[in-house]
Amino acid sequence: MLHAVIMAGGSGTRFWPASRKDRPKQFLQLAADRPLLRLTYERLAPMVPPERIWVVTASSTVELTREILPELPSGNVLGEPVGRDTAACVGFAAEVLRAYDPGAVCLVLAADHIIGDEDQFRQAMIAGARQVQENGGLLTFGLRPTGPETGFGYLQVGDVCRTIDGYQVHTLSRFVEKPDVVTAQGYLDQGNFLWNSGMFAWKAEDLLSEIERQLPLLAEGLHRIGVAQGTGNEAAVLAEVYPNLPRISVDFGIMENAAVRWTVPVSFPWSDVGSWPALREVLTPDDAGNVSRGRAVVLDSGRNVIVSEGPVVSLIGVEDLVVVATPDAVLVVPADQAQKVKAVVEELESRGWDDVL
Amino acid sequence: MLHAVIMAGGSGTRFWPASRKDRPKQFLQLAADRPLLRLTYERLAPMVPPERIWVVTASSTVELTREILPELPSGNVLGEPVGRDTAACVGFAAEVLRAYDPGAVCLVLAADHIIGDEDQFRQAMIAGARQVQENGGLLTFGLRPTGPETGFGYLQVGDVCRTIDGYQVHTLSRFVEKPDVVTAQGYLDQGNFLWNSGMFAWKAEDLLSEIERQLPLLAEGLHRIGVAQGTGNEAAVLAEVYPNLPRISVDFGIMENAAVRWTVPVSFPWSDVGSWPALREVLTPDDAGNVSRGRAVVLDSGRNVIVSEGPVVSLIGVEDLVVVATPDAVLVVPADQAQKVKAVVEELESRGWDDVL
Numbered sequence: 001m002l003h004a005v006i007m008a009g010g011s012g013t014r015f016w017p018a019s020r021k022d023r024p025k026q027f028l029q030l031a032a033d034r035p036l037l038r039l040t041y042e043r044l045a046p047m048v049p050p051e052r053i054w055v056v057t058a059s060s061t062v063e064l065t066r067e068i069l070p071e072l073p074s075g076n077v078l079g080e081p082v083g084r085d086t087a088a089c090v091g092f093a094a095e096v097l098r099a100y101d102p103g104a105v106c107l108v109l110a111a112d113h114i115i116g117d118e119d120q121f122r123q124a125m126i127a128g129a130r131q132v133q134e135n136g137g138l139l140t141f142g143l144r145p146t147g148p149e150t151g152f153g154y155l156q157v158g159d160v161c162r163t164i165d166g167y168q169v170h171t172l173s174r175f176v177e178k179p180d181v182v183t184a185q186g187y188l189d190q191g192n193f194l195w196n197s198g199m200f201a202w203k204a205e206d207l208l209s210e211i212e213r214q215l216p217l218l219a220e221g222l223h224r225i226g227v228a229q230g231t232g233n234e235a236a237v238l239a240e241v242y243p244n245l246p247r248i249s250v251d252f253g254i255m256e257n258a259a260v261r262w263t264v265p266v267s268f269p270w271s272d273v274g275s276w277p278a279l280r281e282v283l284t285p286d287d288a289g290n291v292s293r294g295r296a297v298v299l300d301s302g303r304n305v306i307v308s309e310g311p312v313v314s315l316i317g318v319e320d321l322v323v324v325a326t327p328d329a330v331l332v333v334p335a336d337q338a339q340k341v342k343a344v345v346e347e348l349e350s351r352g353w354d355d356v357l
Numbered sequence: 358m359l360h361a362v363i364m365a366g367g368s369g370t371r372f373w374p375a376s377r378k379d380r381p382k383q384f385l386q387l388a389a390d391r392p393l394l395r396l397t398y399e400r401l402a403p404m405v406p407p408e409r410i411w412v413v414t415a416s417s418t419v420e421l422t423r424e425i426l427p428e429l430p431s432g433n434v435l436g437e438p439v440g441r442d443t444a445a446c447v448g449f450a451a452e453v454l455r456a457y458d459p460g461a462v463c464l465v466l467a468a469d470h471i472i473g474d475e476d477q478f479r480q481a482m483i484a485g486a487r488q489v490q491e492n493g494g495l496l497t498f499g500l501r502p503t504g505p506e507t508g509f510g511y512l513q514v515g516d517v518c519r520t521i522d523g524y525q526v527h528t529l530s531r532f533v534e535k536p537d538v539v540t541a542q543g544y545l546d547q548g549n550f551l552w553n554s555g556m557f558a559w560k561a562e563d564l565l566s567e568i569e570r571q572l573p574l575l576a577e578g579l580h581r582i583g584v585a586q587g588t589g590n591e592a593a594v595l596a597e598v599y600p601n602l603p604r605i606s607v608d609f610g611i612m613e614n615a616a617v618r619w620t621v622p623v624s625f626p627w628s629d630v631g632s633w634p635a636l637r638e639v640l641t642p643d644d645a646g647n648v649s650r651g652r653a654v655v656l657d658s659g660r661n662v663i664v665s666e667g668p669v670v671s672l673i674g675v676e677d678l679v680v681v682a683t684p685d686a687v688l689v690v691p692a693d694q695a696q697k698v699k700a701v702v703e704e705l706e707s708r709g710w711d712d713v714l
Contacts, residue, residue, distance in 0.1 A: 344656065
């Protein structure tokens with residue numbers, strides 16, 4: 001049966017002060033009045049019933065996840081004792097799913113992306129799921145690039161093998177790391193490159209076979225977790241095994257050398273909302289190009305990004321700033337320097353101002 | 358005996374979001390970890406005992422004033438049912454003082470100024486008080502100008518009549534309204550002009566005589582308030598009379614045409630802290646010229662004014678901004694546009710966002 005696995009383990013600092021150690025990006029209401037994780041769930045719910053939607057998140061955010069997604073059976077929220085990168089994450093989910101549904105087909109999705117055309121999204125997901133159900137192999141969804149982006153990895157596609165409901169299934173030639181802008185433009189010009197979106201489809205057993213073949217240490221640990229399912233001893237095994245799993249990404253640890261791999265190009269509006277200025281892509285600007293969430297008064301100001309989690313934010317006579325306010329912390333930074341927020345978080349850590357971390 | 362009257366009736370909007378309707382500027386911790394009103398009291402306390410320090414404030418802030426100044430007898434905090442400008446304010450205080458101390462000599466001071474050399478301040482005050490005690494008349498303290506300021510009224514001084522403890526007592530020739538910069542430079546060049554500081558000395562009975570002569574309607578209302586003192590009926594009389602008192606300033610309603618008037622030039626460091634950027638004059642800057650109050654993290658930023666009433670404020674890569682944060686409101690504005698904060702307050706009023714007004 002078709003399952004959806006939401007990877008909600010991120011813990012970045014790029015959205016400070018809205019994001020905190022115990023409330024990372026996927027729990028923030030960045031694009032709407034619900035958290036990104038909730039939007040991800042709602043995007044899947046018309047396609048997969050709640051009993052077959054799973055979330056993998058940090059142990060510390062399991063309770064918060066259950067509050068945000070009360071429709072899910074509580075056992076569908078899987079807590080990682082520590083983060084061990086995405087290969088461990090998807091393998092963990094696959095072991096648990098297979099224990100309950102040996103023929104499980106999984107869609108694997110990030111918790112913190114914004115997607116504009118949800119019908120198109122679901123049609124593409126179903127096409128990809130059908131491909132792996134019928135043919136096996138590991139499948140990644142690739143976004144048709146709209147510009148020479150240097151912030152994403154790229155996928156080089158091979159031949160078209162099949163078309164399902166209008167979606168082409170290609171073989172996947174190779175993964176390439178984040179390129180410089182000249183290389184990225186070359187990829188665009190060649191036309192056979194896609195953005196690596198981090199959305200996948202596979203049968204649980206096929207993923208686990210690939211892990212066993214390529215990452216035997218990971219497979220061994222995951223197997224112990226799998227056999228503990230239903231024994232009442234799950235938590236203890238997890239706490240013992242998980243911290244020692246090898247740390248590697250699904251792209252480079254599994255996909256890159258998988259025996260059978262596919263990619264389905266998709267072109268729905270998509271953003272990984274990588275930093276505060278990315279909200280310009282997902283919120284509707286006012287006449288002066290300002291985007292805002294929460295209560296704001298903006299006078300004689302243009303092209304600002306304003307996010308409030310409570311306070312009224314007032315801007316007068318400023319341009320191209322990111323201003324983020326919570327009841328206990330405020331950030332003011334030019335949009336083109338927004339990546340420097342990490343330096344603020346480091347400074348807060350060095351000062352021991354843990355109350356706002 | 359010598360009394361001090363602190364005028365604490367201001368209700369400006371220039372310090373939003375720190376100042377609110379029920380917490381105007383004089384109650385804010387702008388320059389230190391105590392409110393401006395408390396600093397004013399502490400400046401007077403070595404010279405005048407608490408029983409003879411009086412505060413006139415809005416009825417709505419009487420309780421707050423008593424909390425900030427627990428040393429004062431509660432009857433020394435006089436509440437104005439409505440603001441009726443400074444002539445009514447000083448007359449009200451004079452009537453109450455005279456009822457308890459017919460020979461009262463009053464120093465009258467603003468609650469919201471910052472003064473740098475408090476010993477010098479007190480010596481000047483005592484010299485002024487001695488002048489009016491011995492010679493009668495109304496006396497105003499004038500600051501020796503340090504630049505062609507256009508934000509203050511000026512005093513033109515006449516001849517020196519006397520020197521008390523090194524302080525010259527001049528006759529006062531005339532009041533002049535806020536000048537343009539060319540006129541202000543002319544005043545500096547002439548050398549016989551002072552900034553009008555809003556600090557006064559007089560005997561209560563002399564002030565009331567002048568009010569009687571120049572503003573008989575005001576005198577009549579104040580007289581009714583005066584005779585009610587000690588009857589137990591003070592509050593009812595005040596509520597009835599005060600709203601109908603004529604609205605005029607002490608400078609133009611009383612001082613400008615007073616029969617006998619003096620001025621004592623003073624030169625202690627002084628600021629009326631007229632707007633957020635004025636904090637540059639009273640706070641110590643960091644190496645990059647930023648001044649701040651409250652917790653702040655400032656990276657790659659210069660010459661900013663940062664005030665926090667709680668939240669951690671983080672600035673990256675910005676210059677010459679005023680950033681003010683409270684738990685429920687944030688202001689970001691270039692320092693040279695800080696006066697526009699009034700427009701924000703008007704906008705908040707028009708939107709009905711009363712919770713932050």
